[in-house]
Amino acid sequence: MRYITFALSKGRLTDLSISLLEGAGIDCTELKSNSRKLILSDEKNKIRFFLAKPADVPVYVEYGAADIGIVGKDTLIEEGRDLYEVLDLGFAKCKMCVAGPKELEGKMDLVSINRVATKYPEVARTYFRHKRRESVEIIKLSGSIELAPLVGLSEVIVDLVETGRTLKENGLVVLDTIADISARMVVNRVSMKMENQRITRIIEDIRKQL
Amino acid sequence: MRRWNIYTPEGVQDILFESCSQKRVLESKIRKAFKLNGYKEIEPPTIEFYDTFGGERGLISQESMYKFCDSKGRLLVLRPDLTVPVARIAATKLKDEVLPLKCCYIGNTFSFDELGGGRQHEFTQAGCELLGINSPEADAEVVAMAIETIRATGIDEFQIDIGQVGFFKGLMEESGLSEDEIEEVREFIDQKNLVGVEQVMDRHQVKNPLKRIILDLPKLFGSKDILQEIKYEDIGKVATKAIENIKEVLDILEDRNLSQYVSLDLGMVQSLNYYTGIVFRGYTYGVGFPILSGGRYDKLVAKFGRDCEATGFSLGINMVMMALERQKKQFEQESAGVFVTYEKNARKLAGDYCRQLIANDCIAELDIMQLGMEESKKYATAKGFSKFVCIKNDGSREEITL
Numbered sequence: 001m002r003y004i005t006f007a008l009s010k011g012r013l014t015d016l017s018i019s020l021l022e023g024a025g026i027d028c029t030e031l032k033s034n035s036r037k038l039i040l041s042d043e044k045n046k047i048r049f050f051l052a053k054p055a056d057v058p059v060y061v062e063y064g065a066a067d068i069g070i071v072g073k074d075t076l077i078e079e080g081r082d083l084y085e086v087l088d089l090g091f092a093k094c095k096m097c098v099a100g101p102k103e104l105e106g107k108m109d110l111v112s113i114n115r116v117a118t119k120y121p122e123v124a125r126t127y128f129r130h131k132r133r134e135s136v137e138i139i140k141l142s143g144s145i146e147l148a149p150l151v152g153l154s155e156v157i158v159d160l161v162e163t164g165r166t167l168k169e170n171g172l173v174v175l176d177t178i179a180d181i182s183a184r185m186v187v188n189r190v191s192m193k194m195e196n197q198r199i200t201r202i203i204e205d206i207r208k209q210l
Numbered sequence: 211m212r213r214w215n216i217y218t219p220e221g222v223q224d225i226l227f228e229s230c231s232q233k234r235v236l237e238s239k240i241r242k243a244f245k246l247n248g249y250k251e252i253e254p255p256t257i258e259f260y261d262t263f264g265g266e267r268g269l270i271s272q273e274s275m276y277k278f279c280d281s282k283g284r285l286l287v288l289r290p291d292l293t294v295p296v297a298r299i300a301a302t303k304l305k306d307e308v309l310p311l312k313c314c315y316i317g318n319t320f321s322f323d324e325l326g327g328g329r330q331h332e333f334t335q336a337g338c339e340l341l342g343i344n345s346p347e348a349d350a351e352v353v354a355m356a357i358e359t360i361r362a363t364g365i366d367e368f369q370i371d372i373g374q375v376g377f378f379k380g381l382m383e384e385s386g387l388s389e390d391e392i393e394e395v396r397e398f399i400d401q402k403n404l405v406g407v408e409q410v411m412d413r414h415q416v417k418n419p420l421k422r423i424i425l426d427l428p429k430l431f432g433s434k435d436i437l438q439e440i441k442y443e444d445i446g447k448v449a450t451k452a453i454e455n456i457k458e459v460l461d462i463l464e465d466r467n468l469s470q471y472v473s474l475d476l477g478m479v480q481s482l483n484y485y486t487g488i489v490f491r492g493y494t495y496g497v498g499f500p501i502l503s504g505g506r507y508d509k510l511v512a513k514f515g516r517d518c519e520a521t522g523f524s525l526g527i528n529m530v531m532m533a534l535e536r537q538k539k540q541f542e543q544e545s546a547g548v549f550v551t552y553e554k555n556a557r558k559l560a561g562d563y564c565r566q567l568i569a570n571d572c573i574a575e576l577d578i579m580q581l582g583m584e585e586s587k588k589y590a591t592a593k594g595f596s597k598f599v600c601i602k603n604d605g606s607r608e609e610i611t612l
Binding site: 065083187190193194 | 326327369371401402403404405406431432473475493494495496497498499500
C-alpha cells in the first residue's frame, strides 16, 4: 500500500485539523509529540503528515507532493491552484472584505479607487478587475493592513475580517464582502483518482464529524 | 552588464546523454505503436501564425503563448499545441483525403504556463487524431489507442478517466440557469466542491430531481456502477444521449478487454468550449498531473473552413519520463560498446576492425588520441565501454572486458 500524504497548515488551523484526523481514526500521536521530524506518520494506516506554511499547502497538493491538504479558503483563492476542494470544514470562519474609511461607505461606485493595500494581491486584483471593472494599483503588505488607509498609503484595503474590532477601533468599515472564508480540505486531482477508495473513505470519516 | 550566454532561458532544459537516449527510445516505442495502428505521422512547423491559435474566440489564452513577428510584421507563435495544427491541415491540405483520417505526431510544444511538478515551457507531446468520424466506435478506438500508447511507454499502473461533456451541458440546458451561473456551477463541479454547487442550486431554486443529479455531479466518478444511479427520464434529451454514448463506448472497450484501465468521471467539465463529446484523461502514480488528455472536438476543424468531426489525445512525454523515474522503472540499458586502440603500425587494421564492428550494429570507438595501452584503458573505463581491444602490430588482438 502506498502512503497517503497530508499537508497541514501550520498555525491556527493545526490543532483543529489534528482533532478532525483523530476523529477519523488516524493516529496523530507522532504529529502531536513536538518532534523535530519534518515528516510524521501513522504506520498502521499508511498515512504521512507534514506541516507547511498555509500559502504552500495548495502548492504541495497541486504538484502531488501531498495528496490531501487542509488550508483556509483565503489561501486557496489567493493561490488559485488546480485542486479538488472536497470539504468545507467549517472552522476558522471569517470574511474576505474590502474595507476603508467611513466616508466611503455606500459610495464605492461613485469614487474611483486608485490604490489598494492587501496581503492578498491576486484576490484584490481579480475583485477589482472583474467585479468592479477597475484597474487599480495593488500594494502588497505583510501585516497590519489596516494601517494603510490611515497613513495615506491606499484608499482601501482587502483583508480578512473576523470580528471587525480592529477596523472599528481605527475608524474603518467594511465596504463590500468578497468571499466567505473557512478551512477547507483539498485533494490532488490525480490522487483522487488513483487512490479513490481510501481518499473517499477519509473524506467521509471527516464529513461525519462536521 | 549581466551576461546570459551560459544559461538557458527559464522553462527550457538541456537533455543530455542518458535521458536523451531514454527519451528517444520512448519516442520510438510510441511511434511504433502509432504506426502499427494505422496512424500516419505528420510534422507541422514549430512556428505558426498567432491567428491559428488565438483570435476572438481563441482556444489558447494569449498570455500562455510565445510570440514574435515575421518580416512583414505579422504575429507568430511557437506552437502551444499540436491538435490545432492538425485540424488546420485536415481542413486545408488534406481536405480531399478519404475519411476517416488517422494522423499522429511527436513534437515539441511551447507554453508560458506555470513551471513545476514536471511542467516546462518547452515540452514534448505525442498524440493521435482521428478525423472525419463521430461514432462510439471512433471514440472507443481513440481511448484504446491512448491505453496502448501508455502501455508502450512501460507504465503499467495507470487509469483512464472518461467523461462526456454533453451530460453537463444537457443538465444545464434543463436547469434554465444563465450563462454566468452555468460557468459558476461548472467551476464548482470541476473542483468537486459540493457546497459551492449546493449554494448555486438553492439560490436559483432548481427543481428536484434535476437538482439532485446536479448536486451529485461532483460525486459521479469511479467505476461503471455510477451510471446505474442516474434515472433517464429526469435529465432531458441531451444528457440522456450523452449517457447512452458513454455506455456504448464502455461496452466496446470491454470487448477489447480494456475495462480494467477505465473509470468514469461525469464531473469532468474542463474546456467546454473546445470539447463536444467524450473527454478523457490518463493518470498514473508519481506525478501530480495527468499524463494524457483527449476527447472529441467536432467544431475545431470548422474554424479552418471545413466541417469535420474529430477526436484525439496527446501524451506528455516529459511527464511520462518523470513517472517512470518515480516509479523506478528500469530503462533498457544500451549496450556499452567497444573501445579500439592500436599499436603504431596497426592503424589500418584497427580502422578496418572498428568499421566492421559498426557495420554489425555494435557501438565502437577508435582511439584517436593515441594514449597508449594504459591511458586508453583508463579512458575506456571512465567512458563506460564494456570492452577494450588493442590491435597489435602483428595483427593480433588483445581483448579485455571492462
